[in-house]
Amino acid sequence: MPALSKNRIKYIRSLDLKKIRKEEKVFLAEGPKLVGDLLEYFPCSFLAATTSWLQGHPFVQADEIAEVNAEDLSRASLLKTPQQVLAIFRQSDYELDKSIIKDSLCLALDDIQDPGNLGTIIRLADWFGIEHIICSPNTVDVYNPKTIQATMGGIARVKVYYTPLPDLIKSLGDTPIYGTLLNGDNMYSQRLSRNGLIIMGNEGNGISKEVESLITRKLYIPNYPQSRETSESLNVAIATAVVCAEFRRQAAWK
Amino acid sequence: MPALSKNRIKYIRSLDLKKIRKEEKVFLAEGPKLVGDLLEYFPCSFLAATTSWLQGHPFVQADEIAEVNAEDLSRASLLKTPQQVLAIFRQSDYELDKSIIKDSLCLALDDIQDPGNLGTIIRLADWFGIEHIICSPNTVDVYNPKTIQATMGGIARVKVYYTPLPDLIKSLGDTPIYGTLLNGDNMYSQRLSRNGLIIMGNEGNGISKEVESLITRKLYIPNYPQSRETSESLNVAIATAVVCAEFRRQAAWK
Incomplete structure (x- = not known):
């Protein structure tokens, strides 16, 4: 199982900053329930998950998928208690129709x-x-x-x-x-x-x-x-x- | 203006832990609005505030009062944005009347x-x-x-x-x-x-x-x-x- 690179971890964690999110037009979501919900609605550019999560989701669609161990996940996570999966999604740009x-x-x-x-x-x-x-x-x-x-x-x-x-x-x-x-x-x-x-x-x-x-x-x-x-x-x-x-x-x- | 001692700062910050709060039978509150409200209801064992807050509250009652600068306050505070005053109050022990x-x-x-x-x-x-x-x-x-x-x-x-x-x-x-x-x-x-x-x-x-x-x-x-x-x-x-x-x-x- 290839570890997440330092740069990748740094990139994921940088999505805590509005400036970076805006430049990249993406956002971060974590946890099986939330990521599972969002995968149906937003294009996913990157997803990192444990082996067991990936086995439970064989058809997951993302530009890039990384199988990671709990340690890597917790290094990348912004949560106090990291959970099985995190994903980067593309922001939606809605036009307001009055x-x-x-x-x-x-x-x-x-x-x-x-x-x-x-x-x-x-x-x-x-x-x-x-x-x-x-x-x-x-x-x-x-x-x-x-x-x-x-x-x-x-x-x-x-x-x-x-x-x-x-x-x-x-x-x-x-x-x-x-x-x-x-x-x-x-x-x-x-x-x-x-x-x-x-x-x-x-x-x-x-x-x-x-x-x-x-x-x-x-x-x-x-x-x-x-x-x-x-x-x-x-x-x-x-x-x-x-x-x-x-x-x-x-x-x-x- | 005497600085807060290292031990005192450590003690205040330790009130983030349930074990310490329980042993000491106290709790921490921060900010002018909240501390102002609680002073009317709970006995205060210690209060640390800026000069200007203390000048606005000449009759404040506490076992011990420390006039501190913003730096000391921010070292003791558990908030992201420390505010003018923090206080330690005694816990109330209520009997439930069914x-x-x-x-x-x-x-x-x-x-x-x-x-x-x-x-x-x-x-x-x-x-x-x-x-x-x-x-x-x-x-x-x-x-x-x-x-x-x-x-x-x-x-x-x-x-x-x-x-x-x-x-x-x-x-x-x-x-x-x-x-x-x-x-x-x-x-x-x-x-x-x-x-x-x-x-x-x-x-x-x-x-x-x-x-x-x-x-x-x-x-x-x-x-x-x-x-x-x-x-x-x-x-x-x-x-x-x-x-x-x-x-x-x-x-x-x-």
């Missing part, structure tokens, strides 16, 4: 910074049938390895775009633009649509002033027992989930 | 492993007015620094207990015991109570067989568009949030 926002429910993320939060949001969007997420240019890179791992495969089905949000929103006409704000209306008392954009803001600063001014449907997630005096808040991925669940409850179960 | 589960809504966590997930669950429990969380003995330690940071202060208001779940549940009589399971009933079609226990399971394996057999109200979080054939799943903190939100919606807004 009519999808007029016709279906989409998410917009205004400067989300934490890669785990972005990955978790992609995973829950997948669960709630939200297929398009539009990010402000300063939102963390979707191809960050921590994001990819946290999507648990959701990245295969959810399309993520980067574009300035104010211009996008201004071009949407009367499509409803939702945002959660402390001075919003209790979302349980609102009729929520099956289309439009739900905007979620940065972890520390929330939604930016300019984007906030473009929100046409301000929502509030009530806490319990209800009091707006509270100093508590919700993590942005948690807030996104609770809001998306309510949109979908009203669409399907109300 | 009548609270009969009278109010509580969470039970069956072997949650990720410290960030536990912290996020404590934070959202705080938001939804759930004041008691009962963990199986193998659930990650609530005093793990990553958990404490993720609670964003929720640990001050939410009480966390560790006890074997099967014995606890068996002692609760006809108190409703909820769990989310793939073969459960759509939670939107169920009448949810204001008391009882909601059980959430391990990240990889879900709820253990023995605990599952004791669930009296099996719930299912519907995805959208609905199909149980899906391979997707929700992160455990996300699932907890969506379930708790629905319990509270029914209690307050239905």
Whole structure:
């Protein structure tokens, strides 16, 4: 079994850097479940796996396949606990078609910074049938390895775009633009649509002033027992989930 | 300004280890918002802060206070981006009174492993007015620094207990015991109570067989568009949030 070369290991590990990922137009994914999911959706340029994983996947397609031992895998891996297989996939370049926002429910993320939060949001969007997420240019890179791992495969089905949000929103006409704000209306008392954009803001600063001014449907997630005096808040991925669940409850179960 | 001694820095950093935290019956918290919140609720045995933080908090109470520079703080800190203040607090030892589960809504966590997930669950429990969380003995330690940071202060208001779940549940009589399971009933079609226990399971394996057999109200979080054939799943903190939100919606807004 040929070992992975030092250069190869260095290259794999360098995919932790956005600059390198952007130049190479690739991203890294690790683990049998995730790699297995992504192989169906993204072209794979390189795959390294243990003998037993490869035996279980005789028809795997990749430009290059390396059979490696656990030691090599752990040297190349960015995970605390390396797992059987890692793969390098080519990034997808999606064109945003604005009519999808007029016709279906989409998410917009205004400067989300934490890669785990972005990955978790992609995973829950997948669960709630939200297929398009539009990010402000300063939102963390979707191809960050921590994001990819946290999507648990959701990245295969959810399309993520980067574009300035104010211009996008201004071009949407009367499509409803939702945002959660402390001075919003209790979302349980609102009729929520099956289309439009739900905007979620940065972890520390929330939604930016300019984007906030473009929100046409301000929502509030009530806490319990209800009091707006509270100093508590919700993590942005948690807030996104609770809001998306309510949109979908009203669409399907109300 | 006296520097922190090497031994002191070593001691602070050792609080990343459960063994040391348990022996010392303390935990570490960092950052102005979190430390500020916790100072109102937990006795503080040691606090290290920059001059400017201390000037803004002239009445801070701690057994020992050290004025430190940014360099010392960053040597002692477990965070990637150290912040102005860190503090060591004494752990609280709560006695579980079972009548609270009969009278109010509580969470039970069956072997949650990720410290960030536990912290996020404590934070959202705080938001939804759930004041008691009962963990199986193998659930990650609530005093793990990553958990404490993720609670964003929720640990001050939410009480966390560790006890074997099967014995606890068996002692609760006809108190409703909820769990989310793939073969459960759509939670939107169920009448949810204001008391009882909601059980959430391990990240990889879900709820253990023995605990599952004791669930009296099996719930299912519907995805959208609905199909149980899906391979997707929700992160455990996300699932907890969506379930708790629905319990509270029914209690307050239905």
